Amino acid sequence: MTLGFTTIYWRDMIRFVRFKTLLVSSLLQPALWLAFFGIAMSSSFDTLMAGMPVPPGAHSVGYLTFMGAGIIAMTTLFTSLFGGIVILFDKNWGLMREILASPMNRNHIIFGIGLSGVTKSFIQAVIIMVFGILIGAAFFAGFSPVEIIVGVAGVLAFVGMFALGFLFLSAAIAISMESPEGLQGVTTLLTMPIFFASNALYPIDAFPEILKILSVYNPMTLLITGIRYFVIGPDFIALGKHYQYTQSDILTSYLGLMLFTAFMFGLAWWRFKKAVVT
Amino acid sequence: MPETQHNHREIIINVENLEHSYGNFKAVDGISFSVKKGEIFSFLGPNGAGKSTAINILITLLAKQKGDATVAGYDVTKDPQKVRESIGIVFQDITLDRDMTVWEILEFHGRLYNMPPEQRRKRIEELLDLVELGAKRNERTKNLSGGMKRRLEIARGLMTRPKVLFLDEPTIGLDPQTRMRMWDYIKGVNNEGTTIFLTTHYMDEADQLSDRISIIDQGKIVISGTSWELKNTLGRDLIYLETNDNNAAIRLLQDLPSVRDVKPKRKGFVLMVNEDGTKVLPVVIDVLRNAGIETLTINLKKPSMDDVFVFYTGKELRDEPSGKIPMRPGGR
Numbered sequence: 001m002t003l004g005f006t007t008i009y010w011r012d013m014i015r016f017v018r019f020k021t022l023l024v025s026s027l028l029q030p031a032l033w034l035a036f037f038g039i040a041m042s043s044s045f046d047t048l049m050a051g052m053p054v055p056p057g058a059h060s061v062g063y064l065t066f067m068g069a070g071i072i073a074m075t076t077l078f079t080s081l082f083g084g085i086v087i088l089f090d091k092n093w094g095l096m097r098e099i100l101a102s103p104m105n106r107n108h109i110i111f112g113i114g115l116s117g118v119t120k121s122f123i124q125a126v127i128i129m130v131f132g133i134l135i136g137a138a139f140f141a142g143f144s145p146v147e148i149i150v151g152v153a154g155v156l157a158f159v160g161m162f163a164l165g166f167l168f169l170s171a172a173i174a175i176s177m178e179s180p181e182g183l184q185g186v187t188t189l190l191t192m193p194i195f196f197a198s199n200a201l202y203p204i205d206a207f208p209e210i211l212k213i214l215s216v217y218n219p220m221t222l223l224i225t226g227i228r229y230f231v232i233g234p235d236f237i238a239l240g241k242h243y244q245y246t247q248s249d250i251l252t253s254y255l256g257l258m259l260f261t262a263f264m265f266g267l268a269w270w271r272f273k274k275a276v277v278t
Numbered sequence: 279m280p281e282t283q284h285n286h287r288e289i290i291i292n293v294e295n296l297e298h299s300y301g302n303f304k305a306v307d308g309i310s311f312s313v314k315k316g317e318i319f320s321f322l323g324p325n326g327a328g329k330s331t332a333i334n335i336l337i338t339l340l341a342k343q344k345g346d347a348t349v350a351g352y353d354v355t356k357d358p359q360k361v362r363e364s365i366g367i368v369f370q371d372i373t374l375d376r377d378m379t380v381w382e383i384l385e386f387h388g389r390l391y392n393m394p395p396e397q398r399r400k401r402i403e404e405l406l407d408l409v410e411l412g413a414k415r416n417e418r419t420k421n422l423s424g425g426m427k428r429r430l431e432i433a434r435g436l437m438t439r440p441k442v443l444f445l446d447e448p449t450i451g452l453d454p455q456t457r458m459r460m461w462d463y464i465k466g467v468n469n470e471g472t473t474i475f476l477t478t479h480y481m482d483e484a485d486q487l488s489d490r491i492s493i494i495d496q497g498k499i500v501i502s503g504t505s506w507e508l509k510n511t512l513g514r515d516l517i518y519l520e521t522n523d524n525n526a527a528i529r530l531l532q533d534l535p536s537v538r539d540v541k542p543k544r545k546g547f548v549l550m551v552n553e554d555g556t557k558v559l560p561v562v563i564d565v566l567r568n569a570g571i572e573t574l575t576i577n578l579k580k581p582s583m584d585d586v587f588v589f590y591t592g593k594e595l596r597d598e599p600s601g602k603i604p605m606r607p608g609g610r
C-alpha cells in the first residue's frame with residue numbers, strides 16, 4: 001500500500017498528456033506571459049531606470065530578469081491552485097467513488113495529485129527558464145556550470161514545495177465543492193491577493209505597512225525570494241532597489257514554505273477523511 | 279478447497295435497523311437482514327426503494343447515520359479500511375474515465391487494490407476474454423457502446439476476488455444474451471467463494487441468480503426468503519378471473535377454504551389458492567354459476583417473481599404509477 005500514490009500519479013499523467021489542448025496551453029501560457037508582458041514591461045521600466053546610479057560591487061539586472069522569476073512563481077501558483085480541479089471532475093463524474101471505495105489510503109490520493117501537479121510545475125519552470133534565457137533574461141548570468149546545476153535544483157526545490165502546498169489547498173477545496181464554477185470562483189478570489197501582495201512584479205517596500213507585513217509572510221514572496229536567489233544571485237539591483245539575500249534568509253524562506261505546505265496537507269487530509277461521495 | 283463448500287451458517291453481512299435520511303426524507307427506513315458466506319443475495323425493489331443508499335453505506339461511501347452494519351466481520355463506521363479491503367463493487371452508474379483505455383481502466387483498478395503485477399496482467403487478459411473486449415483493449419472508453427462499458431465495469435468489479443462483491447443493478451442496459459452470460463460469470467465468481475450482494479429490479483435476475491431475496495420498497499424490507507419461499511407465500515397457484523360482477527364474485531369466493539387471499543385487479547381479480555389450482559378451478563366455476571355470475575376470462579398459473587413483486591410492493595412492472603410515489607426532499 002505504501003506506493004499507492006504512484007497509481008494516482010500514473011493516471012493523472014496519462015490524462016495530462018492525453019488532453020492535448022490542456023497540455024499545449026499549459027506549456028505555452030508561461031512562455032507567452034514572459035514574451036508579451038515581460039518584453040513590453042521591461043522596455044519601459046528599463047528606460048526609466050537607465051539613469052539610476054549603481055552602487056559599486058552590486059550588479060544591476062534588467063526588468064525581464066527580475067520579473068522572469070515572478071513569472072515562474074505566478075505560473076506555479078495558477079497551475080497548482082487549479083490542480084485540484086481533477087479531483088472535482090473525478091467526483092462529479094463518479095470516478096472518485098471507485099477510488100474512495102478501494103482500500104487505498106486516502107492520503108495517497110492527495111500525494112498522487114500533489115506529485116503530478118509538481119511534475120507539471122517543474123516542466124513549466126524549466127520552459128520559462130530556457131525561454132527566458134532565449135529572449136534575453138540574464139538567468140544564471142556569470143554562473144559556473146556547477147552553480148547553474150545548483151541554481152536549477154534550488155529553483156525546483158522551491159517550486160516543488162510551493163506547488164505541493166497549493167495543490168493540497170486546491171485538493172481540499174475541490175473535495176469540499178460541488179461544482180467547477182465554485183472552485184474557479186474560490187481560486188480566482190485567492191490568486192489575486194496572493195499574486196499582487198507579493199514581490200513578483202515590483203518590490204514590496206513601497207507597499208502600505210499592513211500590505212507589507214502580509215507580503216512578507218505570503219508564500220508567494222517566500223517562493224520568489226528563493227527563485228531570485230537561485231537564478232540571479234545573492235546580491236543584485238533591480239528597479240533601483242538593492243537586494244541582498246543571505247543563506248539563512250533563503251533557509252528561512254524554505255522553512256516557511258514547508259510549514260505552509262505541512263499545514264495545507266493537514267487541511268486536505270482532514271477534508272478527505274470526511275469526504276462523502278455518492 | 280474447503281472454502282467452496284458453502285458454509286451457510288457463517289454470516290458475512292449483518293445489518294440491523296439501518297436508517298438513512300437525506301434531509302428529512304427517509305430513504306432507508308430501519309432495515310435488518312443478514313447475508314451468509316457464499317450466498318448470492320438480492321435486493322429486489324422499484325426505483326427509489328433505497329437499494330443504492332443501503333449499498334453506499336455498506337461500501338463505506340456514505341456515512342452511517344443510524345443502526346448497525348458489519349461487512350466481513352468489520353463495522354462500516356469503526357473499521358472502514360478493513361471493510362474496503364474485503365469488498366468489490368460495480369456501481370449502478372457508469373464510472374469509467376472517458377479518456378482512459380479499456381486496458382488502463384483494469385490496470386488502474388488492479389493497482390488501486392494493490393494486486394501484484396503478474397496476477398494483475400493475467401487477470402486482465404482473462405477478463406478481457408470473458409467480456410469479449412480483447413479487440414478493444416486500446417480503445418478509450420468514450421468510444422465504447424453502452425453495453426461494452428457495462429461489460430467493462432463488470433470486468434473491473436471482478437478484477438479482485440473480494441470476500442463480498444456488491445453489484446448495483448449490474449446488467450442494466452445489456453442485451454439478453456449478454457445478461458445471461460453475465461449471470462454465468464457472476465455464478466462462477468460466486469462458486470470460487472465470493473459472496474455476492476446484488477440489487478436489481480429485474481425479476482428474472484433475482485429469481486435465477488440469487489439464493490435469497492429481500493424485497494425492498496420505500497426504504498423498508500417487505501419480505502425476505504428464497505425465491506421458492508417468496509412464491510409460496512402467494513399460495514400454490516394463482517387463478518385470474520374476470521366476471522360481469524367482480525365484487526360479488528370476490529365476496530363469494532374469498533370464503534372458500536382453499537382460497538388464501540384475493541387481490542383485486544383493474545378488470546378482474548386474482549385468487550391465491552393453497553391447493554392444486556386444477557382441483558380448485560371446477561369448484562370456483564360452480565360457485566359462480568350457482569350465483570348467476572357470468573365468467574368472462576379464466577387463467578391459471580403458478581406464482582412468478584413478478585406476482586410476488588407486485589403483491590408486496592403494490593407496483594406493477596416497470597413502475598407504473600401506484601399512488602404511492604415517495605416524497606422527494608425539496609427543490610432539486
Ligand SMILES: Nc1ncnc2c1ncn2[C@@H]1O[C@H](COP(=O)(O)OP(=O)(O)OP(=O)(O)O)[C@@H](O)[C@H]1O
Pocket residue numbers: 278300305323324325326327328329330331332370479604605606607
Ligand atoms: N444524494 C441524495 N440526496 C437526496 N435524496 C437522495 C439522494 N440519493 C438518493 N436520494 C433519494 O433516496 C431515495 C432512494 O434512492 P436510492 O438511490 O437508494 O434508490 P434505489 O433503490 O437505488 O433506486 P434505483 O432502482 O432507481 O437505483 C430516492 O427517493 C432518492 O430520490
Ligand SMILES: [Mg+2]
Pocket residue numbers: 329330331370446
Ligand atoms: Mg440504485
